[in-house]
Amino acid sequence: MDGSSFMEGLFISLEPMNILWIIIGGFLGTIVGMLPGLGPATAVAVLIPVTFGMEPVSAIILMAAIYYGAMYGGSRSSILINTPGDGSAIAATFDGYPMAKKGQAGEALAISAVASFIGGLIAVVGFIFLAEPLANFALEFGPAEYFLLMLLTLSAIVALSIGKMVKGFLAMMLGLTLSTVGIDTQTGVYRFTMDIPHLSEGIDFLIVIIGVYAIGEVLYNLLTIDQEKKEKKKVGKVWFTKEQWKRSKWPILRSGPIGFLIGVLPGAGGSIASMISYTTEKQISKKPEEFGEGAPEGLAAPESANNAASVGAMIPLLTMGIPGSGTTAVMLGALIMLGLRPGPLLFEQQPETAWALVNSMFIGNIALIIINILLVGLLVKILDTPAKVLYPIIVLLAFIGTYTLSYSTIDFFLLLIFGFFGLFLKVMDFPLAPLVLALIVGGEMEQNFRKALLSSDGSLDIFFSSGVSIVLFALTVASLLYPLIFKFFKRRNQAKKTDRISKSS
Amino acid sequence: MRKFGMIAILFLLLFMTACSSGASSSDEYPSKNLEIVAPASPGGGWDLTARSVENVLSGQSLVEENINVVNKPGGGGEVGWKYLESKDSHSLAINSSLVLTNNLLGQSEMTYEGFTPIATLATEWQSLAVPPDSEYESSKELLEAIKEDPASIKIGVGPGLGNDDHLSLVQAASEFGIDPSQLNFLVYEGGGDVVTALLGGHVDAVTTSLSEVKDQYLADKLNILAVSSDKPVEGIEDVPTWTDQGIDLVFPHWRGIMGPPDMTEEEIAYWDEKLSEMVETEEWQEVLENNDWEGFYKNSEETKAFMDEQHNLYKTLIEDSGLIK
Amino acid sequence: MKAIKLSVPIFFILFSAVFLIASFNLPKASLGNPNAPIYFPAGLSIIMLIFSIIYLFQELKKLDKENKYIKQMLSGRTPKLIGFTILLGVIYAFVFDRIGFLYSTILYLGGLLFYINGIKKWLVNIIVTVAFSFLSWYAFSVLLGVSLP
Numbered sequence: 001m002d003g004s005s006f007m008e009g010l011f012i013s014l015e016p017m018n019i020l021w022i023i024i025g026g027f028l029g030t031i032v033g034m035l036p037g038l039g040p041a042t043a044v045a046v047l048i049p050v051t052f053g054m055e056p057v058s059a060i061i062l063m064a065a066i067y068y069g070a071m072y073g074g075s076r077s078s079i080l081i082n083t084p085g086d087g088s089a090i091a092a093t094f095d096g097y098p099m100a101k102k103g104q105a106g107e108a109l110a111i112s113a114v115a116s117f118i119g120g121l122i123a124v125v126g127f128i129f130l131a132e133p134l135a136n137f138a139l140e141f142g143p144a145e146y147f148l149l150m151l152l153t154l155s156a157i158v159a160l161s162i163g164k165m166v167k168g169f170l171a172m173m174l175g176l177t178l179s180t181v182g183i184d185t186q187t188g189v190y191r192f193t194m195d196i197p198h199l200s201e202g203i204d205f206l207i208v209i210i211g212v213y214a215i216g217e218v219l220y221n222l223l224t225i226d227q228e229k230k231e232k233k234k235v236g237k238v239w240f241t242k243e244q245w246k247r248s249k250w251p252i253l254r255s256g257p258i259g260f261l262i263g264v265l266p267g268a269g270g271s272i273a274s275m276i277s278y279t280t281e282k283q284i285s286k287k288p289e290e291f292g293e294g295a296p297e298g299l300a301a302p303e304s305a306n307n308a309a310s311v312g313a314m315i316p317l318l319t320m321g322i323p324g325s326g327t328t329a330v331m332l333g334a335l336i337m338l339g340l341r342p343g344p345l346l347f348e349q350q351p352e353t354a355w356a357l358v359n360s361m362f363i364g365n366i367a368l369i370i371i372n373i374l375l376v377g378l379l380v381k382i383l384d385t386p387a388k389v390l391y392p393i394i395v396l397l398a399f400i401g402t403y404t405l406s407y408s409t410i411d412f413f414l415l416l417i418f419g420f421f422g423l424f425l426k427v428m429d430f431p432l433a434p435l436v437l438a439l440i441v442g443g444e445m446e447q448n449f450r451k452a453l454l455s456s457d458g459s460l461d462i463f464f465s466s467g468v469s470i471v472l473f474a475l476t477v478a479s480l481l482y483p484l485i486f487k488f489f490k491r492r493n494q495a496k497k498t499d500r501i502s503k504s505s
Numbered sequence: 506m507r508k509f510g511m512i513a514i515l516f517l518l519l520f521m522t523a524c525s526s527g528a529s530s531s532d533e534y535p536s537k538n539l540e541i542v543a544p545a546s547p548g549g550g551w552d553l554t555a556r557s558v559e560n561v562l563s564g565q566s567l568v569e570e571n572i573n574v575v576n577k578p579g580g581g582g583e584v585g586w587k588y589l590e591s592k593d594s595h596s597l598a599i600n601s602s603l604v605l606t607n608n609l610l611g612q613s614e615m616t617y618e619g620f621t622p623i624a625t626l627a628t629e630w631q632s633l634a635v636p637p638d639s640e641y642e643s644s645k646e647l648l649e650a651i652k653e654d655p656a657s658i659k660i661g662v663g664p665g666l667g668n669d670d671h672l673s674l675v676q677a678a679s680e681f682g683i684d685p686s687q688l689n690f691l692v693y694e695g696g697g698d699v700v701t702a703l704l705g706g707h708v709d710a711v712t713t714s715l716s717e718v719k720d721q722y723l724a725d726k727l728n729i730l731a732v733s734s735d736k737p738v739e740g741i742e743d744v745p746t747w748t749d750q751g752i753d754l755v756f757p758h759w760r761g762i763m764g765p766p767d768m769t770e771e772e773i774a775y776w777d778e779k780l781s782e783m784v785e786t787e788e789w790q791e792v793l794e795n796n797d798w799e800g801f802y803k804n805s806e807e808t809k810a811f812m813d814e815q816h817n818l819y820k821t822l823i824e825d826s827g828l829i830k
Numbered sequence: 831m832k833a834i835k836l837s838v839p840i841f842f843i844l845f846s847a848v849f850l851i852a853s854f855n856l857p858k859a860s861l862g863n864p865n866a867p868i869y870f871p872a873g874l875s876i877i878m879l880i881f882s883i884i885y886l887f888q889e890l891k892k893l894d895k896e897n898k899y900i901k902q903m904l905s906g907r908t909p910k911l912i913g914f915t916i917l918l919g920v921i922y923a924f925v926f927d928r929i930g931f932l933y934s935t936i937l938y939l940g941g942l943l944f945y946i947n948g949i950k951k952w953l954v955n956i957i958v959t960v961a962f963s964f965l966s967w968y969a970f971s972v973l974l975g976v977s978l979p
Contacts, residue, residue, distance in 0.1 A: 170885060189856060219915065266698065321720060345724055449870075
């Protein structure tokens with residue numbers, strides 16, 4: 001690290017104009033993150049024309065602020081209306097929404113904001129000291145390692161489905177099958193596209209998220225909409241309790257680094273980071289049975305992880321010029337337009353720009369926690385909106401969000417199909433997350449598996465040929481076996497209880 | 506009260522139809538807002554091309570009318586170009602070799618002849634790169650090794666077979682006397698992933714756009730064995746072209762712009778004038794420089810001839826590649 | 831009720847069966863192993879088929895057990911509400927490109943609100959519809975420059 005350009009970068013990021021961009025970007029990111037379907041990629045993309053007239057350094061600061069701002073925003077709608085705005089906010093529905101249902105919406109919003117903040121800070125510090133070695137570490141990931149990482153994610157999903165294994169598996173299988181729709185990358189063969197050119201690029205997982213979560217949730221709520229009670233819903237305080245903080249503290253600190261590391265890997269990103277940190281916390285928790293019922297640590301962990309991942313994703317972008325996610329890909333394109341070319345030469349030729357960005361992420365996270373805490377009071381009011389007005393609006397937001405994905409009305413039909421399907425899955429008590437997450441990782445998983453075999457001439461040894469792959473494999477096995485061990489202990493405990501009560505219910 | 510709503514809606518509908526039939530009754534082209542179709546999502550290569558054209562044309566007041574960039578992503582351009590087919594001459598669309606290959610690969614019914622060629626705007630060059638410590642120091646050595654045992658050299662390419670990255674190497678290989686269908690390609694999601702794979706040593710060589718690897722080369726992270734340009738590229742003059750190494754191959758990765766079918770002579774002439782002015786502006790030069798593109802302007806007539814020529818070339822290449830039988 | 835309960839496992843069985851057949855009918859790859867694109871989807875559909883059959887038996891076993899959500903789904907005006915929301919959505923998808931974002935959104939949102947919220951609250955409905963449609967149109971089309979029809 002180079003001290004003087006670090007300081008220079010700090011001063012650049014402290015220029016009033018740049019602070020303003022940070023705040024605007026963070027705020028905008030929070031808003032688009034909240035809306036289903038609208039993610040940071042869309043927001044950055046539509047802002048490209050605006051950045052034409054800007055200083056390149058301001059532009060990159062603004063775009064980065066949108067990116068991690070969206071990580072703060074994404075969980076808002078997960079918590080309040082069980083509708084994640086993006087893949088990385090799915091894990092926030094697991095415990096965030098139950099908390100809101102228990103009347104702790106305010107606490108949930110506050111704790112997720114604080115978790116995002118701490119996760120973000122951990123990652124920025126990590127960025128400053130570890131950018132270079134981590135970029136090299138990411139290069140170690142070849143097809144075999146990526147395949148194993150995806151496998152680990154899937155095993156995390158399976159671990160989630162304890163108690164309804166068959167349904168969880170079915171949902172996961174469905175997600176994986178849907179991920180095969182589109183052009184097969186390795187061979188160029190069109191699979192299951194039914195001659196619709198629109199499908200050749202596959203089914204966008206965001207449409208499935210919006211469908212099964214947003215539309216599905218609205219349809220599901222239509223079941224009880226006429227029995228809605230007039231009384232005001234409890235929304236809880238706008239700050240969390242000491243007890244909740246005590247439970248979340250360590251999960252936040254643990255998940256930050258996990259998320260950061262996964263974020264550094266090109267192609268992995270927030271969804272995988274938040275998923276893996278959630279399951280990790282659930283598995284090492286003393287009270288795993290509270291996960292999914294509104295455990296604050298179950299919300300705090302993925303929130304910390306996904307925000308850290310968004311900072312981590314900047315490392316391959318800045319040090320190698322390689323975009324690690326959809327959003328950073330759009331950012332790269334925009335920066336090149338502005339004549340700023342992230343890559344191996346950036347830290348040599350324009351170190352102050354790079355460090356200005358890193359410093360702006362510090363300031364941005366501070367600005368965002370203030371924005372988000374202030375918003376808590378306002379956001380919980382959403383729950384006061386009469387359901388009969390709120391739900392039609394959510395439907396429309398879902399449609400608009402879908403449209404911005406690829407400007408095609410074909411997606412509307414997909415949206416409705418998945419919405420209707422989502423309703424049935426909810427009614428039949430299926431977990432939804434396996435479906436969506438499997439769809440997110442499925443394509444990469446298959447292609448990397450095949451690439452790995454192609455490069456090893458069909459030998460399976462390649463999956464155990466590096467330290468990274470062996471570690472990933474061990475983690476996967478541990479994560480799969482854990483539920484069995486858990487079940488075994490639970491049975492023993494239950495057996496003891498049955499002894500005492502003599503009749504179980 | 507329900508009636509009220511109905512009446513209001515009726516009014517709205519009336520208003521709308523009135524609006525849509527109001528325009529388009531003038532003989533001077535362009536008579537209304539213009540539209541540039543980017544057949545890709547915002548932020549992608551085609552989108553940035555479209556926005557740059559829009560930005561220079563409007564920013565330099567070359568065109569007075571409003572220009573809107575419309576995104577119609579999907580099907581490798583298919584969706585956007587189909588949309589263009591249905592529009593009048595106030596819409597143009599960005600294109601590239603995909604407008605030829607989609608049809609040649611049997612993925613699309615549309616042909617390039619179904620559109621009006623307007624211009625070719627810019628080009629990038631292709632490159633063949635290897636890790637810095639690779640045992641192959643010239644493209645000849647690499648091609649020799651491939652000739653010996655095609656399966657032994659893993660070549661990274663992205664995001665799909667049949668694109669320029671792939672076909673440029675197909676052409677080089679067949680010039681060298683290698684059966685291109687024997688090349689061992691690992692297909693990655695995108696140009697960036699290909700470079701990571703090379704840097705991490707997961708493939709032996711990559712074929713990709715020069716801009717993806719130029720900075721890495723300057724930072725000594727990889728070695729470029731050949732570029733597909735006709736003369737050495739600025740900034741990396743020490744990298745030999747294919748022709749320098751005795752392989753007859755100049756392969757542009759061009760971007761152009763085209764209009765819907767049946768545009769009139771005057772309309773085409775209008776764009777010839779505007780776009781030839783545009784490519785001369787400093788702003789456009791800056792766009793080229795920032796993107797590592799090279800000026801490749803051809804007017805409508807030249808573009809027409811160029812497209813015919815490219816069509817024949819791609820037809821041969823795709824047959825050689827073994828992608829279709 | 832029983833029909834709905836069984837519809838989901840049967841859907842899964844049919845889906846995986848169709849997918850399996852479709853997998854085997856995929857075009858062969860012309861480069862490399864011609865069957866490479868087939869293994870993964872075919873394998874998945876076989877596993878999915880097995881699991882959906884297990885699931886069918888699971889559901890059959892507790893067929894008589896009450897599921898309060900399905901009961902709700904079939905009671906009162908709920909089926910109509912769901913049907914209406916989806917039907918309007920389909921109409922929306924059809925007219926969106928033709929009559930433009932603003933009008934189709936006003937129609938859809940207005941229709942939904944009047945149907946769900948009731949005609950009695952017409953004032954709220956109209957205000958919300960118009961305000962939302964214009965605001966969203968303004969935000970996307972004007973501020974963000976998203977090309978809406």
